[in-house]
Amino acid sequence: MAVGKRDAKASKGRMGGGAKKPDPKKAVFDATPEEDGADISHDGRSAVKPHNIRETKAYLKAQTGAKRMWSNYVSFLGDSFQQMDRVEQIAIIQKFSMAFSIGIAVIAISCFYSLLPQQLRVLVVPIGVGGAWWFGSKVIAPQIINRLDKYIHPD
Secondary structure, rough: OOOOOOOOHHHEEEEEEEEOOOOOOHHOOOOOOOOOOEEEEEOOOOOOOOOOHHHHHHHHHHHHHHHHHHHHHHHHHHHHHHHHHHHHHHHHHHHHHHHHHHHHHHHHHHHHEEEEEEEHHHHHHHHHHHHHHHHHHHHHHHHHHHHOOOOOOOO
């Protein structure tokens, strides 16, 4: 049923005898965007043609902000690492190595955990996590400490 028109069924029961007809001027809602370029997501080109989202003002502004935030975070980490003494720097490297290796082990275990019988599941988790802890602290951490030796404070 179109706005502002009555059909025979509507006049008999649903709208009632005393109901007003909707005003056709008020029934129209225009939601087209403005062409003045006030919206930062619109870059002033044709509003009809779609264009690359990477060229919009909003995307470029967000990308610049994200790059600035990432560079600030990396410089904060570097400054914090340089302010630590040697023992703290080595402890941080060891903790990161253990967390990284345990995370990899957990992901690897979760890939085939449901395929294992229950008796083996009980053994795989502690052995896998313990092995990853040992591997992270005894193999990975010394390698990373050797590679980052030029950034670590001397003895």
